[in-house]
Amino acid sequence: MRHGLLITAVATVTVPGLLAMLAVVGHEHVAAEAGVNAASLDGTPLSGPFPVAPATARAAVRNNIAAVQRADGVPVTVFNRVTVSQKVEGMRLLDSAAAASLSTSYHGTELISQSSVDGSVKTVSQVWHQGGGVTLVETSDTTSAAARPANVSVASSDPASESPEGVFGVTKSLMALLGKHYVAVDRGGGTAVGRKAAVVDLYRFDGSLAARYWLDKQTEVPLRRELFGTSDEVISQDSFVQVKFGALAVSQIAGRGAILAQSHASDQSVAQSAWVAAEPGQILTSLAGKGWPVPGSLPGNLPLYAAASANTASGEVVDLEYSDGLYVVSVFAQRGTLAAKMPGWRQVNVGGQQAFVSGHSVTWAVPGFVYTVIADAPPQTVTQVVKALPRDNSPGVLDRLGRGFIRIARAFNPFG
Amino acid sequence: MSHLGELLSALVDGELSGAELDRANAHVAACGACRVEANALRRLKHELRALAEVNDSNDITRRLLAMGSLDGPPGLAGPGASVQARQLGRERGPRRRVRATGERSMGDPYSYSGLPSGRLPGRRRGRYVLWSTLTLVVVGVGTAFGMGGSSGSTGPQITPQLEVYDVQHAITSGDVPFDDPTDVPARVPVVAATP
Numbered sequence: 001m002r003h004g005l006l007i008t009a010v011a012t013v014t015v016p017g018l019l020a021m022l023a024v025v026g027h028e029h030v031a032a033e034a035g036v037n038a039a040s041l042d043g044t045p046l047s048g049p050f051p052v053a054p055a056t057a058r059a060a061v062r063n064n065i066a067a068v069q070r071a072d073g074v075p076v077t078v079f080n081r082v083t084v085s086q087k088v089e090g091m092r093l094l095d096s097a098a099a100a101s102l103s104t105s106y107h108g109t110e111l112i113s114q115s116s117v118d119g120s121v122k123t124v125s126q127v128w129h130q131g132g133g134v135t136l137v138e139t140s141d142t143t144s145a146a147a148r149p150a151n152v153s154v155a156s157s158d159p160a161s162e163s164p165e166g167v168f169g170v171t172k173s174l175m176a177l178l179g180k181h182y183v184a185v186d187r188g189g190g191t192a193v194g195r196k197a198a199v200v201d202l203y204r205f206d207g208s209l210a211a212r213y214w215l216d217k218q219t220e221v222p223l224r225r226e227l228f229g230t231s232d233e234v235i236s237q238d239s240f241v242q243v244k245f246g247a248l249a250v251s252q253i254a255g256r257g258a259i260l261a262q263s264h265a266s267d268q269s270v271a272q273s274a275w276v277a278a279e280p281g282q283i284l285t286s287l288a289g290k291g292w293p294v295p296g297s298l299p300g301n302l303p304l305y306a307a308a309s310a311n312t313a314s315g316e317v318v319d320l321e322y323s324d325g326l327y328v329v330s331v332f333a334q335r336g337t338l339a340a341k342m343p344g345w346r347q348v349n350v351g352g353q354q355a356f357v358s359g360h361s362v363t364w365a366v367p368g369f370v371y372t373v374i375a376d377a378p379p380q381t382v383t384q385v386v387k388a389l390p391r392d393n394s395p396g397v398l399d400r401l402g403r404g405f406i407r408i409a410r411a412f413n414p415f416g
Numbered sequence: 417m418s419h420l421g422e423l424l425s426a427l428v429d430g431e432l433s434g435a436e437l438d439r440a441n442a443h444v445a446a447c448g449a450c451r452v453e454a455n456a457l458r459r460l461k462h463e464l465r466a467l468a469e470v471n472d473s474n475d476i477t478r479r480l481l482a483m484g485s486l487d488g489p490p491g492l493a494g495p496g497a498s499v500q501a502r503q504l505g506r507e508r509g510p511r512r513r514v515r516a517t518g519e520r521s522m523g524d525p526y527s528y529s530g531l532p533s534g535r536l537p538g539r540r541r542g543r544y545v546l547w548s549t550l551t552l553v554v555v556g557v558g559t560a561f562g563m564g565g566s567s568g569s570t571g572p573q574i575t576p577q578l579e580v581y582d583v584q585h586a587i588t589s590g591d592v593p594f595d596d597p598t599d600v601p602a603r604v605p606v607v608a609a610t611p
Contacts, residue, residue: 002550110592125432125592137592166590174590275584307586314574319581321588328589332581336571363576373578373584397561413492 090184100220101166105131108243116360168225168238178325192223275308283307299384327377338365351387
């Protein structure tokens, strides 16, 4: 009896400790691979267990772990032990960051690293943003499975409230969704890109860590974001490598914008597509009436939150945006079939569907339609999304033969 | 002087012996007509043997010979030889050889009996039926498979405009766009939707 109690006590203390050590080692390994500036939480490296309870852990287990952490004097990392004020402050910080991303002028270099269905993708971008005005982005890809051009420049305007732009996925519309699907927790102070930052953790309802944000203390603009999978693995890292805030950035935009304008004027090969926003519910009804099969939500708890359509050279394209506030999946549907040759794309099997992938994009054809998915989401989620969307359910051999014999019989039926 | 008659054929075939053989040989030595006939028979026998041996390995020819040995058209070596032999009053040699490869029964001149080649027409007919059935099945299944495919129009051929989609996705996701894929020009001017 005593031995049993002793073993239980030892296991209760040592197992969480071992899990914590594994998590520390894992996070340190990922950080070293990423090669970005290390961020910290008020002197304590942010590489600890966040949280130690796995996503599949039952509430009782999570509570036990939280009790052990509290007894050991270490920070309690299980979200259901987090105080209400921390949650409120966490969400407030993110809302402020969304607003600051629009109103603050800055110029910086962003390093984006993502895991996608096509492997790891890294992109370095130069970003100029004028507070309440234009954003200029020059992107150069660093590594990707597919061969990509050396440089892509994008000019976009994001004034007023209708523009959804932000930094590292921190936009007003997405933050509204975030509060419904995650729990934001203020984790105190930290540093990123050599600047003081407020650290906000985002937890799933099962207690697992979903994301961590570093928000600039002075401007509240996001400096860094890490996304974690359900197994605590890092699936995405977005970070400023260097950033400057204030009037200096605005002065640089003018010169850069002129260069881009000249380049755009000389390039007529790409048609300007004017997207017309539509109310998601209405566009679903409208598409259903036209025989366009699109779902109202996607696996991974991703509801349809925005929609738009545009007329392109190859016909009407419908854009459906699904998100839980953290992961964003854009589905572009268009009538037609895929071209015989797809340069730059790689043919793979995604969830049983023969598709083409390039970076974080997946495209496939079903009879009469082409679907293209661009996802900032874990590869597993993308696979589920592809499974949930219309697929090429071509009949099997027997079905096809049966249909063929019926058609032959009808063709020779003298009474038909 | 009486000639050898049927004994001449027996002499040529080596079927005589003893006093009969001596008497026959003596007669042939003295009778020019019988000597000429004996020589003709030996030559004919030699030719028929040579012909039968050459064609023995050819199944089709053997069967043709078998068909023609009794009532086939003139001109073929076997039947011709058989007729000649009958005219000579002796048909054992060639007929025996012909019978060894295939012979019609006397009761039914059109039926074959007792020999391996007698089963061939039935097997051939079976093959015809088998191949005809297989051909019909293949053609039918192929036609059904072809007609069973999708009949709806698939619309225009499309290469997704990722340069446009990426920017739209970036605007809605609040992140910078990725530069997909290879056919994107070096610089892509895209202006987002404005209020």
